[in-house]
Amino acid sequence: MQHVPDITVPALDVEKIRRDFPLLQEKVYGIPLVYLDNAATTQKPQVVLDALEQYYTTINSNVHRGVHHLSQLATDAYEGSRKTIAGFINARKPEEVIFTKGTTDGINLVANSYGRGVIKPGDIVLVSAMEHHSNIVPWQIMCEDRGAELQVIPMNEQGELLMDQFSALLNDRVKIIAVTWVSNALGTVNPVHEIIAQAHARNIPVLLDAAQAIQHMPVDVQELDVDFLVFSGHKLYGPTGIGVLYGKEEWLDKLPPYQGGGDMIKTVTFAKTIYNVLPYKFEAGTPDISGAIALGTAVEYLQKAGIENVQQWEEQLMEYATQRLQEVQGLRFIGQAKKKTGAISFLIDDIHPYDLGELLDKQGIAIRTGHHCAEPVMTEFCIPGTVRASFAMYTTMEDIDKLVAGIQKAASMLR
Amino acid sequence: MTIKETQDELISDFSFMENWMDKYEYIIQLGKDLPLIDEKYKTPDNLIKGCQSQVWLHTEMTGGKLVFTADSDAVITKGLISLMVNVLSNHTPKEITEADLYFIEAIGLTSHLSPTRSNGLLSMLKQMKMYAFAYQATSQSQKNGTEL
Numbered sequence: 001m002q003h004v005p006d007i008t009v010p011a012l013d014v015e016k017i018r019r020d021f022p023l024l025q026e027k028v029y030g031i032p033l034v035y036l037d038n039a040a041t042t043q044k045p046q047v048v049l050d051a052l053e054q055y056y057t058t059i060n061s062n063v064h065r066g067v068h069h070l071s072q073l074a075t076d077a078y079e080g081s082r083k084t085i086a087g088f089i090n091a092r093k094p095e096e097v098i099f100t101k102g103t104t105d106g107i108n109l110v111a112n113s114y115g116r117g118v119i120k121p122g123d124i125v126l127v128s129a130m131e132h133h134s135n136i137v138p139w140q141i142m143c144e145d146r147g148a149e150l151q152v153i154p155m156n157e158q159g160e161l162l163m164d165q166f167s168a169l170l171n172d173r174v175k176i177i178a179v180t181w182v183s184n185a186l187g188t189v190n191p192v193h194e195i196i197a198q199a200h201a202r203n204i205p206v207l208l209d210a211a212q213a214i215q216h217m218p219v220d221v222q223e224l225d226v227d228f229l230v231f232s233g234h235k236l237y238g239p240t241g242i243g244v245l246y247g248k249e250e251w252l253d254k255l256p257p258y259q260g261g262g263d264m265i266k267t268v269t270f271a272k273t274i275y276n277v278l279p280y281k282f283e284a285g286t287p288d289i290s291g292a293i294a295l296g297t298a299v300e301y302l303q304k305a306g307i308e309n310v311q312q313w314e315e316q317l318m319e320y321a322t323q324r325l326q327e328v329q330g331l332r333f334i335g336q337a338k339k340k341t342g343a344i345s346f347l348i349d350d351i352h353p354y355d356l357g358e359l360l361d362k363q364g365i366a367i368r369t370g371h372h373c374a375e376p377v378m379t380e381f382c383i384p385g386t387v388r389a390s391f392a393m394y395t396t397m398e399d400i401d402k403l404v405a406g407i408q409k410a411a412s413m414l415r
Numbered sequence: 416m417t418i419k420e421t422q423d424e425l426i427s428d429f430s431f432m433e434n435w436m437d438k439y440e441y442i443i444q445l446g447k448d449l450p451l452i453d454e455k456y457k458t459p460d461n462l463i464k465g466c467q468s469q470v471w472l473h474t475e476m477t478g479g480k481l482v483f484t485a486d487s488d489a490v491i492t493k494g495l496i497s498l499m500v501n502v503l504s505n506h507t508p509k510e511i512t513e514a515d516l517y518f519i520e521a522i523g524l525t526s527h528l529s530p531t532r533s534n535g536l537l538s539m540l541k542q543m544k545m546y547a548f549a550y551q552a553t554s555q556s557q558k559n560g561t562e563l
Contacts, residue, residue: 352489354468362435
């Protein structure tokens with residue numbers, strides 16, 4: 001029954017990696033957990049949990065302020081993490097890495113600051129048809145505020161962007177393009193190099209939502225030549241509540257600050273405030289210090305495993321899962337792009353995704369059902385939602401076998 | 416059967432099923448057996464808010480008793496609706512409004528269903544009781560009207 005395809009021996013020691021994640025050893029309903037909801041959030045390795053605890057037990061102190069010893073240690077750790085992350089994405093300088101609350105916060109920051117700094121009535125903001133609500137709503141709010149217009153790059157039935165139509169949408173009124181690198185609902189990997197090249201040919205900056213890309217493939221912001229790139233820590237084996245905005249220095253210098261408060265100022269008088277330099281200009285208030293430090297630890301953990309190795313392993317997982325799921329009678333994939341990563345969305349006959357999800361849950365299998373915060377995508381496919389299985393570096397072929405067996409059982413009950 | 420008797424019977428039925436997959440199997444079967452609502456009653460007015468799947472509930476008064484018919488696009492939801500309908504349908508508005516519904520807790524539904532599912536279940540119950548209240552209020556005012 002369970003057959004393992006010809007897979008090359010992974011450079012990743014997945015069994016060893018699994019032992020680093022305490023939650024993966026847990027049981028739900030007395031059954032060993034099969035965690036396939038990694039696109040929503042990943043589990044955390046022990047080193048990340050230790051980093052959080054160590055911060056609070058040994059160096060807890062506010063950053064950039066105190067003259068005392070602990071404050072200096074906390075500042076060093078916080079800024080050290082910024083350097084680690086800058087290295088991970090190959091930013092020119094650590095100052096181009098801004099700590100945020102997460103992807104949503106990063107997009108809101110850029111939409112707000114770019115809107116106030118650049119956008120004029122009649123300008124156009126371009127997003128794609130497969131965006132997460134986080135990369136739609138902040139732009140809608142800004143467009144409404146600035147009298148600008150939101151336009152959409154359409155996609156085909158496979159869930160691939162129509163690049164001809166993208167080119168046709170480019171004109172002098174388009175002032176920024178915000179697209180997802182990888183679709184959270186469909187798994188599609190978008191041709192971001194081509195999007196950036198075409199945009200830059202017209203001097204239009206590009207923001208990439210890398211929330212579903214950063215954990216699955218090497219990211220080099222200089223090679224991409226991207227203007228803004230955002231991601232969340234918690235989908236990258238780090239804690240919740242911390243994320244990153246990368247911005248080219250020239251843009252971040254030019255844009256007005258997002259929020260006002262402590263740390264983002266140089267001098268304050270009631271007449272005028274002089275803003276601080278990068279990156280502090282965009283980090284108002286006491287930041288999530290422990291989160292930032294632990295995110296640095298998560299990145300180091302991933303670097304040690306090797307992002308190329310992770311990518312290679314996850315490609316095998318995607319291939320195997322696609323092949324095994326095809327065995328399920330009546331199953332159809334939602335999103336069949338040539339290039340996919342991280343997640344597979346599907347439906348079975350007319351079974352409601354919620355019913356399937358609930359019966360999988362009772363078998364100890366965690367997947368996601370619903371519209372995945374991408375309602376326009378569901379509308380385009382005329383479906384209420386999908387069942388989505390999503391993978392991480394610690395996912396095994398056995399997890400996928402259990403998923404398929406679980407689906408078979410649930411489907412036979414529901415039919 | 417009284418509302419209490421139906422509830423006790425359901426609790427006893429569920430107590431024979433050892434694991435939750437069996438209980439789900441039973442709920443799904445109830446869902447498949449649920450008499451379908453007349454298509455014309457699947458209106459936005461009859462949609463219950465607070466469910467992740469779509470649920471329609473229609474009420475009719477026959478011979479002094481309230482009859483509920485319902486449907487959903489998700490079969491587990493339909494099964495849960497069926498439980499509610501079995502317990503509350505074919506009773507007077509007074510019996511429904513005064514009913515103490517303990518079977519949901521006793522079966523363990525609230526602790527085993529996902530929070531969105533059990534919230535939906537509670538919205539459904541609330542809606543059924545509200546219909547009963549409304550009928551009770553209307554018949555009360557009609558009675559008062561004739562007396563005057």
